[in-house]
Amino acid sequence: MSGDGSRFAVRRLRMVEEQLVHRGFRDDDVLAAMRAVPRHLFVPESALADAYADSPLPIGLGQTISQPYMVALMTSLLEVDARSRVLEVGSGSGYQTAVLAEVVGEVFAVERLAPLAERARATLARLGYDNVHQAIGDGARGWHEQAPFQGILVAAAADGVPPELLAQLADGGRLVMPVGGGRGDQVLTVVERDGDALKERHDTRCRFVPLVRDAGPEERRRAALGGAAEDADAGWTSLGGEDARGDSTYPEEADMKSVDVRVSGRVQGVYYRATARREGALRGLRGWVRNEPDGSVRLHLEGDAGAVDAMLDWCRVGPPAAEVSRLTVEDAPADDTVHGFEVRY
Numbered sequence: 001m002s003g004d005g006s007r008f009a010v011r012r013l014r015m016v017e018e019q020l021v022h023r024g025f026r027d028d029d030v031l032a033a034m035r036a037v038p039r040h041l042f043v044p045e046s047a048l049a050d051a052y053a054d055s056p057l058p059i060g061l062g063q064t065i066s067q068p069y070m071v072a073l074m075t076s077l078l079e080v081d082a083r084s085r086v087l088e089v090g091s092g093s094g095y096q097t098a099v100l101a102e103v104v105g106e107v108f109a110v111e112r113l114a115p116l117a118e119r120a121r122a123t124l125a126r127l128g129y130d131n132v133h134q135a136i137g138d139g140a141r142g143w144h145e146q147a148p149f150q151g152i153l154v155a156a157a158a159d160g161v162p163p164e165l166l167a168q169l170a171d172g173g174r175l176v177m178p179v180g181g182g183r184g185d186q187v188l189t190v191v192e193r194d195g196d197a198l199k200e201r202h203d204t205r206c207r208f209v210p211l212v213r214d215a216g217p218e219e220r221r222r223a224a225l226g227g228a229a230e231d232a233d234a235g236w237t238s239l240g241g242e243d244a245r246g247d248s249t250y251p252e253e254a255d256m257k258s259v260d261v262r263v264s265g266r267v268q269g270v271y272y273r274a275t276a277r278r279e280g281a282l283r284g285l286r287g288w289v290r291n292e293p294d295g296s297v298r299l300h301l302e303g304d305a306g307a308v309d310a311m312l313d314w315c316r317v318g319p320p321a322a323e324v325s326r327l328t329v330e331d332a333p334a335d336d337t338v339h340g341f342e343v344r345y
């Protein structure tokens with residue numbers, strides 16, 4: 001596969017032998033997927049040396065890419081195949097998404113943190129997966145328009161399985177999710193639907209980041225990534241236009257916010273302004289972005305409060321070449337002179 005140095009290929013095959021086969025993991029389809037997906041392309045550069053280590057790794061914004069064994073195990077527990085449509089909640093780096101995409105027919109991946117979803121999208125597009133559909137928002141609500149799913153994989157922990165997800169599980173389908181209270185006190189739980197009955201069983205103990213429930217209007221509206229991962233340059237498109245419109249459970253609410261933002265660090269000469277303009281416009285925000293003489297970037301953001309918050313999440317990370325060291329946000333009066341989202345000089 002392009003971009004896949006042989007050094008990493010060797011490590012990957014060793015990962016599969018040592019961490020999976022030697023532990024008695026025998027699902028051939030999943031083993032093939034784990035041999036195929038270049039995990040090192042889904043980790044930040046700072047973690048590259050550990051890309052094939054037997055552990056989770058940080059991927060930014062307080063989140064982690066799951067341990068390889070856990071990715072393999074969860075995929076296998078779904079008992080899905082090339083005909084299956086699978087919902088993934090908490091797609092993070094996109095690594096689990098790629099493993100699923102190798103095994104199943106269609107993957108519907110939801111992630112609440114836009115910067116992670118965008119990076120995942122870029123990587124998945126680069127690898128040529130055309131059976132992945134991504135959305136940004138609260139995945140605990142599922143993906144109503146695309147249900148039912150033969151498999152639902154949740155990569156974040158909660159006290160119980162969200163009922164919306166169970167409602168979107170196809171007959172005979174399986175949901176796999178870490179369930180439990182505090183960190184480290186979670187059990188990987190498998191729920192199988194048999195008509196109206198749900199059978200639950202427990203697998204191994206595990207440790208996942210928490211499933212965060214978002215109630216804001218931005219999440220209800222949900223911005224989606226274009227249909228397939230191959231639309232590499234199409235940017236974000238809004239699911240709100242088409243798919244969510246007929247869904248009365250996602251009402252629009254007017255909760256507006258206006259802020260001034262200053263971003264410091266390595267933020268000039270890294271396409272911060274151009275990318276911020278696109279990100280702002282795609283979220284339906286009004287505002288502007290400009291370079292300051294002291295090397296920082298200033299932004300003015302106005303619009304739906306949830307969309308502003310999502311944009312602030314993006315600003316904290318910025319485009320791939322940026323290194324944000326500090327972000328300050330202040331409430332600001334709305335500015336009638338701004339209409340779209342522009343770069344100012």
Ligand code: SAH
Binds near residue numbers: 059096097110155156
């Ligand atoms: N399988 C991923 C795991 C990422 S960690 C990987 O290997 O990279 C779990 C992810 O769940 C995080 O990215 C977090 O932002 C996301 N998450 C938490 N709550 C969520 C929710 N309600 N909806 C969608 N994503 C959620």
